Amino acid sequence: MSLIGQIWLKLFLVLVMAFLGSVAVHTDAMRETLQTQLRLKNSDNATALALVLSQQKGDAALMELAMSAQFDTGFYRRIRFVAADGTQRFQREAAPASLDAPGWFERLLPIEAVPGVAQVSDGWRALGRIEVLSHDTFAHDELWHAVKRAAAAMAIVGLLAALAGALIVNRIRRPLELTVEQARSLERGEYVTVVEPSAPELRRLVRAMNSMVARLKLVFEGQATQVETLRRQANCDPLTGLASRNHFMGQLATVLMREDGAAEGGLVLLRVLDLAELNRSLGHDAADRMLGAISQALQAYTERVKGCFVGRLNGSDFAMCLPVGGVSEETARALTEGLRAVLPAFGKSAAVAAGAVELAHGVPMAQLMSEADMALARAEAQGAFAVETSGEAGAALVKLGEGGWRRRLHEALADGRIALVAFPVRDAGGRLMHLECPLRVQLDLDGTFEPAARWLPLAVRARLTAALDERALALALSAIDDDGQPRAVNLAIGSLADSGFASRLRAQLLQSPRAARQVWLEVPEAAAADHFELVRELGRQLRPTGARLGLEHAGERLGRIERLFELGLDYVKIDAAISHGLSRDGNRAGFVTGLVAMLHSLSLQVVAEGVNDAADAAALWQCGVDGQTGPWVSAQVDSAG
């Protein structure tokens, strides 16, 4: 029984007991008083009557007259005269009067009226004794009415007490419920503080919980800072703060390989000409300042263009990946022109050359890099501030107008030309955690089902992501109903901005509650970083359905998401760019270990994406991840199956 219920029950019992007790005491006292009054009246009247009778000189007629007069004018039940020899000489008795009080009440609380007795004599002659018994009807009625009045009064008092009790219980209940709610959210991994209630015991409890939450937050923030430091050490070039070669290559590979990577884009390589000579002529400090200026110029792009990232490949080489196709050469020229204006300030011979290539989804890394290197070599050969591109201008992507894309996506949705593919996510024991199920769309009637990289940017612009995500969830739910395997569905950032999206998902999940418990929903890390409130709201909406919520492609900004612990997440998938080549990079392994520890302390499961080979897989298990997915994991499954 709940605490409040118990308090109510006790309050009720106490009130009932107080009610019954006070009515009983009142009744008993009243009955006692009435009984005593009756006894005294009987006794006194008997003595008075005996005194009168003793003055009648034994005249029977006079005595009878006196007794009759007393009986007729008074309130008597019975007057009896018994002679000295024991015979009854006179008796007057009244019929019992009708009562207001019910029979059961009279039987329950009888009023015992003791008859008054006195001796009658004539001179020395003892005549006998007189017995007087008064009416007790009035006493019963009096008692009955008094009990009713007392019961009514006590009932009113009891009601008032119950009302006061209700107020008090409510005053306890509100803060108690708040505290319980806080405890529940702690259980879910949401660390919220609540207002302190006025009741001192509860206030102490709430204060303790609040301070615990605050301490936990401090601990998490500390961990996050540490992880961020590790990330910088692992991924960044210490001089310029740009991504290191390993990290940049990992990011690039991810863009090329990932389902929802970029369909097309550009790669610009930038080389400082004759850096060794510059070091000598300018001095290390000036050379370093120049490198800093170059990296600032590059970083300006990443800040302006979403999805653009840069890196320092080695001492003199920089690289920039552009998320849009067809602009690589133009960008390279703008960049070198900008540097042409800046670099002479550091020294006359300070100069760069740039090579630009277009990239397409699925093109092998090695091929792309060799094309880019060749372009750069040609530019270097031309001299300062030259720009060269690889001969082929971009992949042969079919360019349609925006309207055309929208129509094709609509048609595919309407015809149901969509499908989920499934990639296994396995734990260290090889057991399936869930199937990661990206959505593929058949854009052309007889074409292939295309990955998100082909259509997602267009779907975002056409505001179709919410519809696509809902269809993907529906497919996953029915697939779960069929085979019972848990499935993960990706949600696009664009969908979150749709105000009705979260509640529609919730309704969809609540319709198939059993399958809903097997659903894992994930949003990109960028969603949590840029749209914190939207993700938190989504988490709140999904909570009752039993579906899990997680972040995918995470790692880069995870340490910088403040209040990550308030999101109420269940799991995090670490980006392929981080797991890629982990076995050969001790610094990064340290970062991943710290990241996993931090996420585990928030009760989040950690999955590594894009695992390519056995060495990376082993290194990741060592870092403590809970699950892995990627080409290597899928291959293991195939060979095992």
Add this chain to the structure above:
Amino acid sequence: MAWARPAAAIAVVVLALASSLGQAWDQDRMAQAAQRVGPRAVASVRALQPLLASAAATDERTLLASVNDFFNRRVVFTDDLAAWGSDDYWASPLETLERGQGDCEDYAIAKYFSLMAAGVPVAKLRLVYVRATIGGPGGAVQAHMVLAYYAQPGAEPLILDNLVGEVRAASRRPDLTPVFSFNSEGLWQGAAGAAAGDPTVRLSRWREVLAKARAEGFQ
């Protein structure tokens, strides 16, 4: 003193037998009550108890005379104001014996309870308010109380009085004119009437003295 033990044992057995013969008094309680009241009460009770114990063996007329004499001899007449510092105080038998003083109703009450203790039925006894003429016809008239004994209901009573030492029939007491009589018959009916803790008892002189006498082991 070896012989004293069997003698004491026999005495206990005899007393136990006597009390089982329907005597309406509680020897132990009376002795304890006397201890509480005072040394003269203890001595008087010691003298009174053989008298009460022998009642079964003697005829009532003799018992009346000895009880009458016992109290007339041991108690000196005083009015209540002198004896108790109170205008009209009804003392219990042991209180009267302890003071050795009392007025007319104290005599009558002590005799009444002693006779009841000796086994005389309450119906035969009545306390009577009388108008007493003192010093022959035409003498001073005063309110007085005596104890009347009715051998049969309706018969002429015998009067136990402190003015005249001898127990006489009512017809031989022309100096007394009865006004009103009462006894405790019927008063013990009902639990509430008898309880010593009943607050109403103290409101009536007669009831109060009844309760006190009962507490002292009479009746």
